Amino acid sequence: MKDPIRKITHKDGSVRYRLVVDIGVTPEGKRKQLTRTFKTKKEAVAELSRIRHELKVGTFVAPNTMTLDNLLDIWLKSATRDVEEGTASNYVSAMVPVRAHSGAKELQSLTEEDIESLIDWMLTSGRRRGGKPGTGLGVRSVRLSLGRLRAAMNLAVRRGLMTRNVAEHVTISREAKKKAEANKPPEVPWNENEVKAFIAAIQHDRLHGALMLTMIAERPAEVCGGRWEEDIDLVKGTVAVQNTRTIVYDRTLEKGSRNKVVEKETKTEAGTRVLPLPAPTIKALKSFRAIQAAEKLAAGPLYNDSGYVLVDELGNPLKTDKLRREAYRLMKVAGVRQVRLYLARHAVLSWMANNGVPDTVVSAWAGHTDLSFTKRVYVHPDPQSLKAGSEKLNELLG
Incomplete structure (x- = not known):
């Protein structure tokens, strides 16, 4: 058998040891060989021993020039095969800063220090959209990107492209988390007085009925996806939350028109729920239905009888960004703090939890599968509930 290590003497008299070892076969059945050159025979023998051992136990990874960008292309194709369009878009977005910082680097040259450098850069300068470019991303966004990157590298290890993840x-x-939290403006849900002030301000607005759905803790995408016939029963006084209309960012489209509407069922089985409507919400929805009937009559053939609850004067369904802008307009009218509609949802769920509604009911109402998640993320103690706690302690301490 031919010796895989051959002594090479150069013209200048220097000696090297060239290792040529079989490492498998190509899909076409041709022999694949790896060639390495060393200064000493001892180094060549050690490398030959390592390669043969790894080939025997199935851990050998052949050198390649694949970049991280190449890997992410492979991973995204695999990871998005059977997921919703919105989820696929989130995966693509999560990898944008990773590609910007490290995409051109060779996969097998990456170290833990490189990934740590990437994470630090994302926290300080990684933003590309959704804010001022060049500023830091939030901890949650960086954590999601890191999770997707781990998944991509797990795939690389499984397919023999990397020795380890x-x-x-x-x-x-911990320091980065602390700094990011310090720079993040606090988000405080409305208190009871602000909720009531907002409701009072929308009483005579055309969108009163739709906005009252946000006041029973429906998500914006759920409000936009609601349909009169399939979801609203004004006789029984219920709303079936089972359809959503949300905006997805699609990089395959032309710039300026990449935001598109995606309609789908709720994310989870718990998200699909039937809620009994409070009397003020039923009244507001009946009024909104009557307004739309009059608008349909006035518009005639120009009216788009789309069947959605949240529509404009010609029956065209509104998107979540339009709902948000209308809500901000009315918050200004009401003289209350401008908060995200999700924080209005937090306020309502907190009020329910802090006023005796059982935790299991609050979680089911929110459309969550995890009771602890509802309590941890959505339920906030407010001054009124803390005062109630103080009054209760009077019985113990009095």
């Missing part, structure tokens, strides 16, 4: 044990440092 160098992102596996990389974390966001």
Whole structure:
């Protein structure tokens, strides 16, 4: 058998040891060989021993020049095969800063230090859209990107493209989390007085009925996806939350028109729920239905009888960004703090939890599968509930 290590003497008299070893076969059945050159025979023998051992136990990874960008292309094709369009878009977005910082680097050259450097850069300068470019991304966004990167590198290890996942044990440092939280403006849900002030301000607005759905803790996409015939029963006084209309960012479209509407069922089985409507919401929806009937009559053939609850004067369904702008307009009219509609949802769920509604009911009402998640993320103690706690302590301490 031919010796895989051959002594090479150069013209200048220097000696090198060239290793040529079989590492498998191509899909066409041709022999694949790896060639390495060393200064000493001892180094060549050690490398030959390592390669043969790894080939025997199935852990050998052949050198390649694949970049991280190449890997992410492969991973995204695999990871988005059977997911919703919105989820696929989130995966693509999560990898944008990763590609910007490290995409051109060779996969096998990456180290844990490289991934730590990437994470630090994302936290300080990684933003590309959804804010001022060049500023830091939030901890949650960076954590999601790191999770997707780990998944991509797990795929690389499984397919023999990397020896190990160098992102596996990389974390966001405690100091970085603390700094990011310090720079993040606090988001405080409305208190009871602000909720009532907002409701009073929308009483005579055309969108009163639709906005009252946000006041029973429906998500914006759920409000936009609601349909009169399939979801609203004004006789029984219920709303079936089972359809959503949300905006997805699609990079395959032309710039300026990449936001598109995607309609789908709720994310989870718990998200699909039937809620009994409070009397003020029933009244507001009946009024909104009557307004739309009059608008349909006035518009004649120009009216788009789309069947959605949240529509404009010609029956065209509104998107979540339009709902948000209308809500902000009315918050200004009401003289209350401008908060995201999700925080209005938080306010309502907190009020329910802080006023005796059982935790299981609050979680089911919110459309959550995890009771602890509802309590941890959505339920906030407010001054009124804290005062109630103080009054209760009077019985113990009095």
